Amino acid sequence: METLFLPASASSLGMASDLLRSGQLVAFPTETVYGLGADAMNAEAVLSVFRAKGRPADNPLIVHIYDRAQLADLCTVPSEAVPLMDAFWPGPLTILFEKFPAVPDVVTAGLPTVAVRMPSHPVAAALLKTCGLPVAAPSANSSGRPSPTLASHVLEDMQGKIPLILDGGPCDVGVESTVLDLCHGAPTILRPGGVTKEMLESVLHTEVALAGSILRPLRPDEQALSPGMRYKHYAPKAAVTLVEGDEKAVLARLKDLCGQERSAGRKSCVLCFTEHLDALRDCSPHDIGSRVHAEETAHRLFDTLRRLDEEGMESVFSEVVPPEGVGLAVMNRLGRAAAFRIIHA
Ligand code: TXA
Ligand code: MG
DSSP: OEEEEEEOOHHHHHHHHHHHHTTOOOOOOOOSSSSEEEEOOOOHHHHHHHHHHHHHTSSSSSSESSSSSGGGGGGGOOOTTHHHHHHHHHEEEEEEEEOOOTTTTTHTTTOSSEEEEOOHHHHHHHHHHHSSSSSSOBSSSOOTOOSSSSHHHHHHHTTTTTTTEEEEEEESSOOOOEEOOOSSSSSSEEOSSSSOHHHHHHHHHOOOOGGGGGOOOOOOOOOOOGGGGGGGOOOOOOEEEESSSHHHHHHHHHHHHHHHHTTTTOOOOEEOOGGGGTTGGGGOEEEEOOOOOOHHHHHHHHHHHHHHHTTTTTTEEOOOOOOSSTHHHHHHHHHHTTTTEEEEO
């Protein structure tokens, strides 16, 4: 199949909308990461999303809408969700709802809940409005690769597999949406993202819980609240190790570790804050943004992980951010990229 790669415009949006309405797949930008969309009510179309990504059938998709009125066809809406939608939609918050039978089981991997979000990216919003469909869309990467934050990342993974990629430039947030469960007791974050625990608590006026496996691997006997958490994700080919501790000690340790790997003949580099580029100049430093802006690290993270593979890195050592605010989402993704290997300097 030929894959068209077009800048988002009135005509390419029209083409994208026609493709979605005829059961085909379109990759499009959102404010978090690029999504791979299909008509959520068309089970065949949704199945082809799983095929294009190589995604396990038991990992459910997020349904994207542009208007809250669309919820009436999809799910029941509990009253606690209303202030959250008022505060954070459109934006990077996904909420789980009890689904209606009309939503095909393939979308939710057989679960009784459906995950819904309203993206704020103007191209995503325009596409959803033009086609008028609820659109099921996981991140537009091949399963197991970092999520795409540039249209060129989508092309790397999806060329020949889908008919159209809409290029809307780099994604602003850079990590996927926050997934919030309101269906099983206390509000619980299943996946941290751009809408932080602190932001949710300020609207709900109650404590928001964190799923256990956000900052550590899932235990063999533990059930994943969100099926996606079971899978190895965001993993570059290199062995990634995180180094935490006092600033000076971390810098010294990063130099040591990188040097040792190189002496052993392995291609090695560090991921470090902008402020440390100079101190680590002999370790092929990759800039993960300022140490005081976790948003910058979120924005750059997936592109950086993809470049490690292109460069053929074998061992990578990274600084860490405090797991607060958007930093929690960064540490969840970085932690999983490192299989939660952390050294204390
Ligand atoms: O920002 C985002 O959320 C992006 C953009 C494209 O919107 N989408 C995205 O989709 O990251 P995906 O499929 O890569 O991640 C969806 C996550 C998975 O971890 C999945 O297990 C979880 O949401 N999920 C979806 N439906 C669920 C459900 N009913 N119950 C629990 N977890 C669910
Ligand atoms: Mg994904």
